[in-house]
Amino acid sequence: MLVDIVKVLAGLGLLVVAGDWLVKGAVNLALRLGIPALVVGLTVVAFGTSAPEMMVSVAAVLDHKPAIALGNVIGSNTANILLVLGLPALISAIRTDEHDLRESWMMMIGASLLFILLAFLGPIRWPQALILLAALALILGRQIGQAMAHRRGRAEEEEELEGADAGMGGAKIALFLVLGLIGLPLGADFLVDGASGIARAAGIPEAVIGLTLVAIGTSLPELATSITAARKGQADVALGNVIGSNIFNLLAILGVAGLFGPLPVPEGMKHLDLWVMLGASLLIAPFLFRRRPFTKVTGIGFTALYAIYVVALMAAGG
Template identity: 35%
Template sequence: MLIEEEAFVLLINVVIFVVGLVVLSWSADRFVYGASALAKNIGVAPMMIGLTIVAMGSSAPEIVVAATASLAGSSDTAVGNALGSNITNIALVLGITVLIKPLLVSSSTLKRELPLMLIVTLIAVYFLADSHLSKIEGVVLITLFVLVIAGMAVLSFTVEKNDPLIAETETEVPSDVPTPNAIFWVIVGIILLPLSAHFLVESAVHIARHFGISDLVIGLTIIAIGTSLPELAASIAGVLKGEDDLALGNIIGSNIFNILAVLAMPGLLNPSVIDGNAANRDSLVMLGLSILLFIFCFNLKGTRRINRIEASILLGIFIGYQFVLFS
């Protein structure tokens, strides 16, 4: 009887997790839609909106989940979400996207963001090296996040006119949306994002406890993969429309924001000792994949195509990493 009751509770939590994930992704999309439309209505340039609001939107689920988990005293879940999302973005999302269609990297904007992603990844590895995330480190990360957003805003005025990212980014900004409608969707997002994140984290923790999985691993796997689904959808849609730079830009921008904004949450809201595996294993996997992406993408001589062989390597690493986590 007790076993049946435990199985029923587990099933309920799985349902809550799935519903929470769907609502989280949907409300993040609606929030970005409303905020982008509102910004355009008040005269903000589409390129600036694309490089700031739309770019941040892909990391909105991770930011809210990390804040919720940190406030609940589960910093390992928040850290796992940040690291796991970056690993998933490069190894799984990019791997699947490139298998569908090889990516041509041509935007000068992306070639500026790639080194930035590598730099902030190194900062994350350094901060986690002592298996402790302090409030000062959280402040440093969130300060860098604000500076990066400001830098992207400035960058929107200096992007070359023939940069392919301009047209691709501007197509993502909604037009002809009445201001009251835009405000409505912003409010919907503000309400549903934290609410769905709360139920998502609570159910994920229960599932982890049931199977004897650590908070770090549940953040690295089920939550990270779940919150990375918007990036997967956006990247596949982008590459199918021939918007290669935008597809890759979503992943690079998301990884930058995951480190600076998502990883900042446990430092700011619940400074504490972190599971040692985050420093000794997971942050190093994230760094290795970031370096690999840099090698695949960065070419000083001109354009560069990420091919299906490289995509297979990324997917192979992801599968092997999941095997290590659960072995």
């Protein structure tokens, strides 16, 4: 099992670094091609930051381990809300009155309900995958349209875009892209192999490993970013990132993974994990609609709920 643990750690590290390289290369290539920074931020950056999770899910499908692919996404969405919002709230209150995220939240709930419906209708195959990707295209189209309509007064957007570097040369952009495109599948392969080995050695179903170890691992960059922001008194940035990430996880990652092979949803996920994911998503509604902050008490509650969920999964899996 030691070798498998090393594979998991190496895979996670490679995914984080390679994902960062890919984002930097793709952002600067898009800007050099004349694509508006606003559009780049909503598309290239969003896809790039989700690339590690996407590669893990695709690698799992190709390796005939679809339960890990599904667990990665469903578990990540649950962890994003209960952990990525819960832990920073312990450090600093997360305000909800500075940005109106109600429509984005409704899109997240819509994406969750769409996936749950498709999960109960049968395995996620290419037709269902195309439905998920079509829903993503509609959401992106609306977001880009709204963003472009409110673009006035944003002269500094080029400098604010994550990963943008006006002085980056073509050779450096190409190097970042190549390293990212090579590193991501390698990291994903290490992570999936290591996670599968741990599951076999510990006698735990692969779905449980996907919902816990893989899901938490691929959510670590978002968690680290949110905790850093909370320490700087900017914990509110985590809320928009979590909602956007959850939408991409369901529609983009599972949509792409479903094109590479069928994704049969285990009965355990249908009876528990899908509803935990949806329930966690619904928990943040009162805060958004009443414009109330996530306090330390909220953080304790969210973190405790996640701990109870993981313990229940391990107990059931064992």
